[in-house]
Amino acid sequence: MTFLTYLINGLSLGSVYAIIALGYTMVYGIAKMLNFAHGDVIMVGAYMSFCSVMYLHLPPWLSVIVAMIVCTLLGITIEKLAYKPLRGATSLAVLITAIGVSYFLQNAALLIWGSAPKVFTSIFNNVESFRLFDGQLVIAPETIFTVIACIVIMLVLTFFTTKTKLGKSMRAVSEDKAAAQLMGINVNSTISLTFAIGSALAAIAGVLLCSSYPTLMPTTGSMPGIKAFTAAVFGGIGSIPGAMIGGILLGIIEIFARAYVSTEISDAIVFGVLIVVLLVKPTGLLGKKITEKV
Numbered sequence: 001m002t003f004l005t006y007l008i009n010g011l012s013l014g015s016v017y018a019i020i021a022l023g024y025t026m027v028y029g030i031a032k033m034l035n036f037a038h039g040d041v042i043m044v045g046a047y048m049s050f051c052s053v054m055y056l057h058l059p060p061w062l063s064v065i066v067a068m069i070v071c072t073l074l075g076i077t078i079e080k081l082a083y084k085p086l087r088g089a090t091s092l093a094v095l096i097t098a099i100g101v102s103y104f105l106q107n108a109a110l111l112i113w114g115s116a117p118k119v120f121t122s123i124f125n126n127v128e129s130f131r132l133f134d135g136q137l138v139i140a141p142e143t144i145f146t147v148i149a150c151i152v153i154m155l156v157l158t159f160f161t162t163k164t165k166l167g168k169s170m171r172a173v174s175e176d177k178a179a180a181q182l183m184g185i186n187v188n189s190t191i192s193l194t195f196a197i198g199s200a201l202a203a204i205a206g207v208l209l210c211s212s213y214p215t216l217m218p219t220t221g222s223m224p225g226i227k228a229f230t231a232a233v234f235g236g237i238g239s240i241p242g243a244m245i246g247g248i249l250l251g252i253i254e255i256f257a258r259a260y261v262s263t264e265i266s267d268a269i270v271f272g273v274l275i276v277v278l279l280v281k282p283t284g285l286l287g288k289k290i291t292e293k294v
Contacts, residue, residue, distance in 0.1 A: 014251020039225015075199025
C-alpha cells in the first residue's frame with residue numbers, strides 16, 4: 001500500500017506540474033517565448049483564491065473563477081506591456097525581461113501580503129477522502145480532482161487547438177507569423193489569447209497546488225514554475241500531450257526520489273533525469289525534430 005500511496009501522490013503532484021507546463025508549452029508553441037514569470041502568476045492565482053475565501057467569504061469554487069479572471073487579465077497585461085514591445089528582439093532580451101517581471105510580481109506580493117506564510121484552506125475542505133481496501137489506502141479529494149482536471153484540460157486544449165478556428169489560427173501563427181498575418185489572422189490578438197489561456201491555467205494550478213501543499217508565500221510559484229518548465233522540455237516543449245506526460249512523470253520521479261532516496265537530493269535527481277533524457281532525445285519525449293532549409 002505504501003508504494004501505491006507514493007504513486008498516487010506522484011500522480012497528483014505531476015498533474016499540477018502538467019497543468020503549469022501546458023501554460024508554458026502554449027506560450028512557447030505560439031509566441032516562441034519562454035515566459036519565466038509564469039510561475040509567479042501561479043502564486044498570484046493562489047493569493048486571489050485565498051483572499052476571496054478569507055476576506056470576501058466567497059465559496060471555494062467561486063474563488064477559483066475569481067483567480068482565473070484576475071490571472072487572465074494579468075497575463076494579457078504582462079504580454080502587452082513587457083513582451084509585445086520585444087516581439088522582434090533577441091531571445092536573451094525576452095529572457096531578461098521575463099526574469100524582471102518574475103521579480104516584480106514576487107516583490108509586489110511581498111509588499112501586499114507580507115513575507116509571513118499564509119495557511120491556504122483547501123477548496124476541497126468539505127469533501128471526504130476516498131478509502132479503498134478497507135481503509136488501508138486513503139486518497140485525498142485534492143488528488144482525485146487534480147488528476148481529473150489535468151486530463152480534462154489536456155483534452156480540451158487538444159480539441160481547441162485542432163478543431164476550432166481560433167485554435168487553428170494559433171497553429172498558423174506558431175508556424176509562420178508573417179504568413180498568418182497575410183492570411184488575415186490578427187497575430188497580436190492570437191498571442192494575447194495564448195497568454196490569457198496560459199495564465200488561466202496557472203491560476204487553476206496555483207489553487208490545486210496550495211490545496212495539496214497548504215503554505216502560501218510570495219515565492220510559492222518559483223520552484224514549481226521551474227519544474228513545470230522542466231516537465232515541458234522533458235515531454236517536448238510545444239507538444240500538449242508531451243507537457244502532460246512530462247509533468248506526470250516528473251511528479252512521480254520526485255515523489256519516489258523523496259521516499260526511497262533522499263528528500264535533500266530529490267530535486268537533483270529530477271533535473272538529472274531530464275539531462276539524461278535530453279542527451280538521448282534532445283527534442284524531449286514527444287518533441288519533433290525541425291529541419292530548417294538553408
